[in-house]
Amino acid sequence: MKKRKMFTALLLLVFSLSLYAETAKVYAVDQDIYLSTGKPSNNPNYAGGASISPGGLPPEITGLNIIPDTLTSPTYEIDISSLASSGYGSSSIPEGLTGEALSPLRWFRGTTTKDKVIIAPRGNKYKDFNPSVMAAPIAAQIGGYLNQLNSYDEAFRNMDMYMLMTKKQRQALKNRNKFAAADSNLVFDPTNTPYENKSIWARPYATFENVDLKGGPDVSNVAWGSFFGADSELIELGNGWDGMFGIYAGYNGSHQAYDGIGINQNGATLGLVGMAYKDNYFAGLTANVGSNIANADTLYGSDDFTLLMSGIAAKTGYNWELADGKFIIQPSYSMSYSFINTFDYTNSAGIRVNGDPLHAIQFEPGVKFIGNLDNGWQPYAGVSVVWNVMDKTQFQASDATLPEVSVKPFVKYGIGIRKTFGERLTGFFQTFFTSGGRNGVGLQAGVRWTLGDSSAPRHAFSSGEKKYIAKK
DSSP states (O other): OHHHHHHHHHHHHHHHHHHHHHHHOOOEEEEEEETTTOOBOSSOEEGGGOSSOGGGOOOEEEEEEEEOOOSSOOOEEEEGGGGGGGTOOGGGSOTTOEEEEEOSSBEEEEEEOSSEEEEEEOOSSGGGBOGGGGHHHHIIIIIIIHHHHHHHHHHTHHHHHHTTSOHHHHHHHHHTTTEEEOOTTSOOOTTSOOTTSOEEEEEEEEEEEEEEOBTSOEEEEEEEEEEEEEEOOOEEEETTEEEEEEEEEEEEEEEEEETTEEEEEEEEEEEEEEEEEETTEEEEEEEEEEEEEEEEEOSSSEEEEEEEEEEEEEEEEEOEEETTTTEEEEEEEEEEEEEEEEOOEEOTTSOEEEEEOEEEEEEEEEEEEEEOOTTSOEEEEEEEEEEEESOOOEEEETTEEOOOOBOOOEEEEEEEEEEEETTTEEEEEEEEEEEESEEEEEEEEEEEEEOSOTTSOOOTTSSSOOEEEOOO
16 A cells, blocks of 8 residues: 555656646747738747647747748848737847748848848849749840841851852852853863852751850750741952842741740741852851740749840951862951840739840851862861850849849850752751850751752853853
8 A cells, every 4th residue: 555655646746747847848939920011920830739838938939931922022120029919028039040931033031130030132143033033034045145146157157158169169150151161271160069140048957055144044955946048149249249148037946944944935037148259258247137935834834925136247257278279277257236125024923024125246256177178078167256245134023123144255166068969959067066155066957059050151241152261
């Protein structure tokens, strides 16, 4: 009986101590604060699911839980004493607590001081914004601006191919339908397509790259498309200059991916080009206009917006011939101005996105090394450096100015080969690589088909009869 009483007393002591410990226990809690109002929640998220702590002691706040229920960029300072309405004392919140939350617009950070809770946007760099609101500036830079740079290259491609030939070959093409030579020492090469005649052409392409945007993310970009065009016959301009003009159109598609966001773009380009030649000098000028339809798959749904692009570009260069034209060094220089406008839209999270047009200027010095083989094949290799200026995007989303992004300078280098088949068809294939602001590889093939009778006599200052050069 005595042992039983002692055991019962011991059980009562243990129960009393447990009850005291439970009564004195303070629960930890994360304080909910609404971003839209800067006010604390009346129903804080208690750890363990209890509504009040045992014994009526105030729970201890050990963290901040910001509820991002706004599409703007508010900043709040909340007196800790105001949390007393939720059952907390001012001494229950330690100094130095932090909490972060991502709204549809940007990241916010909350911090506690001795007597305040401060909530404000985390910063103004790319990493401080929701990736969804950056879809428009990234689409403008990569799907819009880089497509413009490619369209200028396509406009000048026939001029580049024409200048792969030696001066003798080009003179032969120019004169082949004007003169018939009785002197075997005056050779008109029949293995080269007569570039002085009207022609049509087609060139498909594809690009696979990563674009490390300045002020922005590293973007995976895959682009593809085809350009088609027609060129006039070679026209004598006077003072030793010859020229031709052409019209071209292109379809372009692309896909950009960054930080969980995917952008698909499809569009078209229409342009004019003029080319001029004198001896070993050449120059070209082109202008075009185009449009892209973009669809961004974001964290909140699908966003659709439209881009308008236009621009003008010029290119000039010179052929320095060695070994009687079997080897050519061709320095060149091109520059361009591009205009890209992204029309305003409201994204799937309800944020209004608008921006100023992008005005970008590009400078591209380069050099090409060309071989003219006896069997008619023309291999070539080239390298150029691309600088972009005035190319920073300026966009706004809701009440925030988005970070500016731009394409860093990059080096472009590659190899290719050209061949003429018969009297009408010329084909080429080339690949190029980029390093720096752009890192990737591009592939392209093309064909050019001469129209009309390439053997028909033609001369600007005669009745159509060929002139003969007699052998002395």
